[in-house]
Ligand code: AMP
């Protein structure tokens with residue numbers, strides 16, 4: 280087996296750790312990580328390897344022992360980090376990497392440092408009452424979706440490899456008292472950093488102000504090097520503003536492509552504004568602000584599509600509370616939190632303008648944007664297909680037949696008129712554009728994906744791969760790399776009838 284590139288562990292070296300090499304569930308006061316050992320995998324099998332990312336990291340697919348955590352470079356100690364968080368709006372206390380083991384950092388060909396971690400390699404002190412394992416279906420979902428998001432241009436963690444461990448594990452897929460054995464798997468995922476809001480919340484809860492300040496300083500120095508030359512206080516405030524803007528930018532991108540995360544707990548919020556921890560997520564089929572894919576979230580729909588920006592704000596408030604004792608500037612922090620909404624909506628409207636091919640937004644465009652949203656909700660239109668079809672609209676377009684592919688329901692007479700009126704207004708509005716038709720079209724084509732990884736496709740790919748047929752999976756891997764083209768026209772259609780009735784095809788739980 281060829282040698283692996285150099286691995287560094289700056290986080291592990293910078294912060295105190297627990298070196299008792301025990302994975303029994305416990306509190307680990309005073310430290311930020313604990314060293315851990317991966318489980319044995321009896322018969323690991325490489326299912327997916329990311330050639331592009333591998334090339335960037337100078338790792339070939341010949342490292343099965345490494346991808347399955349069965350052979351590590353000499354002396355390398357894996358570690359799990361400890362964090363806390365608010366789950367579904369409630370303080371949850373200590374959480375931490377319960378089924379994640381950090382490998383360390385490698386340099387990419389371009390000299391960028393990327394952290395690598397295993398997900399599903401066994402239990403850690405932070406596994407609480409769970410097993411530290413991951414099942415094949417959820418590992419495949421994370422691998423494919425994080426790569427799909429990357430190619431869509433959304434800030435995200437990525438996936439390098441997916442290995443079936445050869446071990447069977449017990450899961451109750453919908454928490455209905457019907458556990459089944461499922462195939463275990465693990466992935467290696469990468470990100471510039473996996474630090475979460477919850478890391479800061481943990482230290483605040485412990486009232487460990489020295490370590491909290493150290494973590495903030497370290498984070499700024501490594502990941503926000505552009506903030507320098509200011510006083511301490513100002514540095515912290517500029518950092519918090521940048522975190523807020525990164526989060527807002529991520530949210531705008533989620534809305535652009537129609538992504539619903541499903542579990543926006545503060546422990547799932549990356550300090551860099553990356554999409555992280557793919558669980559019961561979904562892409563939108565029909566436009567529905569109230570849609571949540573997460574069965575655990577059903578009573579309140581806290582994490583529904585349309586609420587995600589508000590929740591991001593709520594999460595930022597929790598982060599502000601955590602770092603306040605170090606900054607001591609309540610009104611300045613509140614000011615930044617207020618700016619969040621203004622900044623988000625500004626970016627959101629501009630994003631919508633790009634999806635619609637409008638060059639600049641005017642004051643009286645607001646009602647038009649709202650009308651667009653109302654149309655999509657009331658007529659239950661497929662979000663992705665509606666914008667693709669809009670690209671081809673002109674005066675001659677027979678509106679009702681043209682938009683038929685994005686309808687899930689038969690339209691009533693008044694709804695047909697609503698659609699026709701909207702399109703007419705749209706055509707009239709576009710005549711005010713200062714850019715050419717071609718420029719407008721190009722703007723739309725960059726903003727509107729033609730391929731999205733719909734949940735029913737993931738569901739089918741898992742089902743067929745489970746049965747040993749990898750054709751659909753291979754095709755999806757190709758399609759997700761070119762989301763702004765129609766590589767396979769059969770994927771650029773609305774969700775087929777009946778697909779939403781199967782558990783796992785549309786509704787998911789956190790069980791993974
Ligand atoms: P999540 O909902 O995936 O963000 O996980 C919330 C918390 O539960 C985190 O601390 C995870 O590490 C932990 N967790 C989730 N699934 C498992 C598992 N199978 N084994 C151990 N810990 C887990």
Ligand code: MG
Pocket residue numbers: 546547556
């Ligand atoms: Mg998580």
